[in-house]
Amino acid sequence: LSAVKDLPAISADVRALICPHAGYVYSGQTAAYAYKLVQGRPYETVIIIGTSHQYALDGASIYLKGGYETPLGVVAVDEELAARVSRASGFSYVAEAHAKEHSVEVQVPFIQRALPGAKIVPIVMGYPTRRNVYSLASGIAEATGDKKVLIVASTDLSHYLSKVDANSLDAKTISLVRNINADTLITKCLNGENIMCGGGGVAAALIALKKAGQPRVEVLRYSDSSEASGDEGHVVGYLAAAVTVGQPAAEFSLSAEEKKELLRLARQAVQTYVAEKKVIDYKTEDPNLLAERGAFVTLKKKGELRGCIGFIEPVASLYETVIQTAIYAATEDNRFIPVRPEELGDLEVEVSVLTPLKKIDNP
Known part of the structure; x- marks a missing residue:
């Protein structure tokens, strides 16, 4: 903690941290950037969401009673909050999930040093299905209410790629996190993509905070294991980030220029795929x-x-969805034969963008 330099000034309440969980010699300094930012702040409880590395777990396991002991002493579990999260999420305690799990344990000494008065609620996340992630996120949001709680999502990034490949892939993953693309993170993790081992916990934290307002992610530090090992052939990526929550997002709307761009994108996607069997490469900020x-x-x-x-x-970003659905409309609608190149000049293209789903009280 004392070696942390040049932290950004964040005046808003930090509601969550994303921290690595490798051995301290590898990722400890990166994790310290996150904990230094919140050091001394008046959190009552820290909810730690780790990921199950050792035990095949469908759902999540919540440590309900007792405490975690480290060489710095025992940190008590917030038993009342743990019980509320359990009831609200539908998940209970599975002893095997915690028995050998380091992703929760490695965060505890940092909490003892940075937030010595805080209790903890240790959670181990299993298979990151949408149902599991959203159930945990909803349970945390419902149970915490106005309580002064910090969520710590414990995760490393890509594993055992070359430094060049890892840094490139991790940059894309960090972009997803910064843009709060929780559903894309879930999809990639479920597909076994080598992006982050604790993606379910990260997604759950982001989704839980969305219920309070508009999350904003501030990247504090990125590193990889080559800093400690010197081995650039096989590295693990590490991210420290803080999440604040602003006012609820304004109702989603597109400008006239954005609508024109989506129509252009859909038409170009169809033309390129039908004529050349290629998917267009598109970038946007x-x-x-x-x-x-x-x-x-x-x-x-x-x-x-x-x-x-x-x-x-939603299954991906809007521009990716438009490209994909445009190609599918031209080639995969089983009511019609695929569009032929000679038809391209006669096609009219429409794009319909759906606003986010909203829960209603009385269907």
Whole structure:
């Protein structure tokens, strides 16, 4: 903690940290950047979300009673809050999930030093299915209420790639985190992509905080294991980040230019794929096009339907969804034969973007 330099000035309440959990010689200095930022702040409890490395767990396990002992002493579990999270999420205690799990344990000494008065709620996350992640996120949001709670999502990034490949992949993962693309993180982790071992916990933290307002992620430090080992052939990536929450996001809307860009993108995607069998490469910094949204692309020819495919729920960023659904509308709508190159000039393209789903009280 004493070696941390040049932290950004963050005046807003930090509601969550993302911290690595490798051996201290490898990732300890990076984790220290996160804990230094919150050192001495008046948190009552720290919810630690680790990931199950040793035990096949479907769901999550919540440590309900007792405490965690380290060479610095015993940290008590906030038994009342742990019970509330358990009831609200539907997850209970599975002893085997905690028995040999380091991803929770490695955070505890940092909490003892940085937040010596805080209690803890240790949670081990199992398979990061959408149901599991959203259940845990909803349970945490419901149980914490106005209590002064800090969430720590414990995760490393990519594992055992070369330094060059790891740094490149980790930059993309960090971009997903900064843009609060929780559903994309879940999908990639479920698909076994080598992006982060604790992606379910990170996604759960982001989703839980979305219920309080608009999360904002501040990257504090990125490093990899070559800093300690000197081995650049096989590295593990480490991220320290802080999450604050602002006012609830404004109602989603697209500008006229953004609408034109999505129509252009859909048309280009169809033309390129039908004519060349290639998926277009597209980059953008527009936050609305990077946001996760459901969308449909409809193709018409001389006023008649020629194809329509879409996703009601978000599966990727808006621009990626439009590219994908445009290609599917042209080639995968089983009501029609695939669009032929000679038809491209006659196609009309429509893009329908769905606003986020909202829970209603009385269906």
